[in-house]
Amino acid sequence: MSESVPTDLQSRVKDEHLADKEEQKEIDLKEFPATASGVIDAYPGLNSQDLQNVCLLVILYLLQGIPVGLAFGSIPFLLKSKLSYSQLGIFSLATYPYSLKLLWSPIVDAIYSKRVGRRKSWIIPIQLLTGSLFFWLGNHIDQILEEKPDIYTLTLLFFTLIFLSATQDIAVDGWALTLLSKNSLSYASSAQTIGLNTGYFLSFTVFLAFNSVEFSNKYFRSEPHDQSLLTLGSYLSFWSVIYLAVTLWLIFVKKEDSSYSDDEMDISTVYKTIWDICKMPHLRKFIAVLLVAKIGFIANEAVTGLKLLEKGFSKEDLALAVLIDFPFQILFGYYAAKWSNGSEPLKPWIYAFYGRLFFAVVGMLVVLTFPTDNEISLGFFFFVIFSTVMSSFMSTVQFVSISAFMALIADPMIGGTYMTLLATFSNLGGTWPRFFVLEAVDFFTEAVCYNESNPEDLVNCITDEEKANCKSSGGTCIVNQDGYFFVSNVCVSVGFFLLVVFILPQIKQLQSLPPKAWKLKK
Template sequence: MPKNGTSKEPMAVTSSLNSIHISPRTPRTPRLNMGVGEEEDVELELLNEEDRVHSARHFHDSEDDASILEMEDMSKRPISPKDKRNMVLLCVLYLLQGIPLGLALGSVPFLLKEHLSYSQLGTFALSSYPYSLKLLWSPIVDSLFFKSFGRRKSWIVPMQIIVGSLMLYISLNVQRLMDDPAHNVVELTTVFTMLVTFSATQDIAVDGWALTLLSQDCLSYASTCQTIGLNTGFFASFTVFLAFNSEAFAAKWGVPHITLAGYLRFWSVICFVITIWLVIFKKEDKEPASESDMSIKAVYKTIWTICQLKHIQLLIVVHLFAKVGFAANDAATGLKLVEKGLKREDLALVVLIDFPFQIMGGWLAAKWSRGDRPLRPWIWAFWPRLGFALIATLIVYWFPRPPISMAFFVLLIVHTVLSSFASTVQFVGISAFHTRVSDPLIGGTYMTLLNTFTNMGGTWPKWFVLKGIDLFSVATCKVPDAAVDVKECISDHGKALCKDINGVCITETDGYYIISAISIGFGIIFLVAFILPTARKLQRLPTSVWRVKMS
């Protein structure tokens, strides 16, 4: 075991997993028993919120109880061979999403860190926004398709071909782009934004496909398949790749040295192979006409109708600000550890230890989310995550000069495992809640609506965090035998000027600690004042009030 710095990296992994939230499938929950008359109108009907809640509680509480008992009975049935095969397929499809996400949100920013300022990294972070904005085009994915080819395959197949082609393009141009990243920030951001956009489109189709790909009694395992596939792909492209990309790691452990170009070409080929298999060997079952005949206009109208529900509006506010408390930790802690001297070749060991705990956390959270309090694990995990964010800030502050001691090495591993576990519990917990309340009538769009705001809650603070670090930082350039120091050594221009005159940048005030304090402070106040009472209120609502009425 090396005495060099060991990766606290999964904190950065955790950041991306929480800012990019892939929606699980929606179970087929009991529909409202509609009578005749106005309730059979083909248009979407939005009842007064209080009347709707009162009516739902009066007439449908018994149906919700019966539904819970039915789901518990289903959970005891053995999983069929067909469902097992389809679960593997879901894991593979989410794996293909995790690969480009791990590159765009993980390894590439780390490779660029020594060449770019935090503000420039904030610009590159914009490439993650498509996952937070996919609601804008999810109705198109849900409504347009070739019936003969398959509703979901009509999108999954071309999206994976495009993603594979983009990775091949990047592999052929990566040397040019990475040799002078300061002058190629716009091109790098553009190409990775496209990569994430097409991966997000594939995600919408996969979410909708799982409505028929998995049987009713196995839909509760959707978030577990999601966690396994996404985490595996993300870790492979982030920490594992960073380790094997290190020449020191390859020489020390006798493993092949993997370049970014070679890694991209490998996954490009894998993407093409899986896509060909889907086309030739996987037949998509037809979906009921009631779920596939909605026009694009009808789906957008449904989204607008859902957004007018008061409890949906409360949930949106919760999602938009829930992750601010961890924003500084998620966006910048990993980068700061690298800046402090953490070596990439030490990341692999931490990932190997942490990964099983990620999977176990997802499994436990799925079990804890059953019953009448589905948000319980998500609520419980808030306090540990805020505490681990504070500890992470202290670890950065007290990070010793390499080589680090064994005690500090163990501290990093324990902190990484526990913080990742808490993050995964929240990730799967909120997924399970969305799965429970979402209406399957419009396929993946209802889930995409909810997760759009979950994603935005983890995405929008990143730019402000990275910009804020530079804004609050004070650094000067110390030049030997010079009477006056260069005033500014924060921007890329200032660092380059300092280097040209043989100076050394000395940080007097690190904006990371100020931003971290603001982030954690806001997180605690918002949690106590708004999230806790609102979450408890939302999970007490019957499932029926989350539905939109259609004939």
């Protein structure tokens, strides 16, 4: 998830520091208090008002993380037993709005009601719409998933949810800069990280665990039942109530500082700035790198977890693996930030690139060595944990390193737009290949159902449903070629080739450019 979360907030915080003096080229460090040793404290103590506002930001970001965790995580796992990889590829299109929000972010900044407030004008209606859609889905989603779901309807529903979440993210990012005092602005990105990751964690790891019948019976029941403790419908209904409660509080209790609604935004100027940035030759090269950099490990990240489920790895064990990985992500993020300081912020990114390719191969090994009797030993479980944590570690290092480089090259006078543009292409680089990879897994899989009673009647048994039908009819599903291994090998090979032939030379050249080369000419 770390790469699905927007990276532009730090730059917008930086813009706010520079807002009072447009010609100032560096942040005035006197605005920050110093420690007893004289070192600047970037995370000063919070006064009571700032503490309340940080808590509000965490809640708003957490609400955004709820639909993101469902669309990016839980729903594909729930659908795996009913749909093919090609159909899951169609559902992956629902996640695109988070990678494309730059297209309408200037509109969110420019159009608003002064009476309601620049940010609340968007947050309030979006949360009402999201809460209403959650309420409707809460009453219908279990029935939709119980039968063979209409993948196009389901994709449209979650595309709408992610679009609303991405739009709210734009508004909340902007509000974060005016909610907090200048000395406390450094807490804005912390609130974003905590809120989004917690929401994602609740909707993915926690929900999958409590949605599992086996997990519910093992840890919470003295006598087994055939129903889980938590259905998707009840989960969505609960969050619809939370959305409504928070929205009512925003309407009747929380006021927005109207002084920040007096600055008129010129939409056409923002779009022209975006176009001018994209026309810079070296930036076009950097964008090309961002768009192809994740091809090498996209099969591992998009399919390996689903393949483990298909092999017989339980949802609760997979959720436990993610649960163990969660604190490591936080720890790795801290150290990755320290490693990315200095004159070569992309050096850790390159090292982690090799690491992600290596653990993409390890992911294939995990699937290949999965026990045929579905008896998961402790050693194999730790093998899965090790692969998950190390793959996440490499991903976190790359995320922090590329974010540090973006912050370094962004023009301070237009840092928010600059960083949002780069973050958009970075996120898109991990989104666009996913659809094609999932489609390719089915396309290159060759599996037929062989039944001794009718040996000439060979039918496909590629999806989990087809495999179940084959088994119920007394047949055996024979896999002649598993498309997962073919596609994964192709991705790793293409990724390594791109790294050596294209990415490394470009990164070395781009990293050697002076910061002024990345600034827009006046």
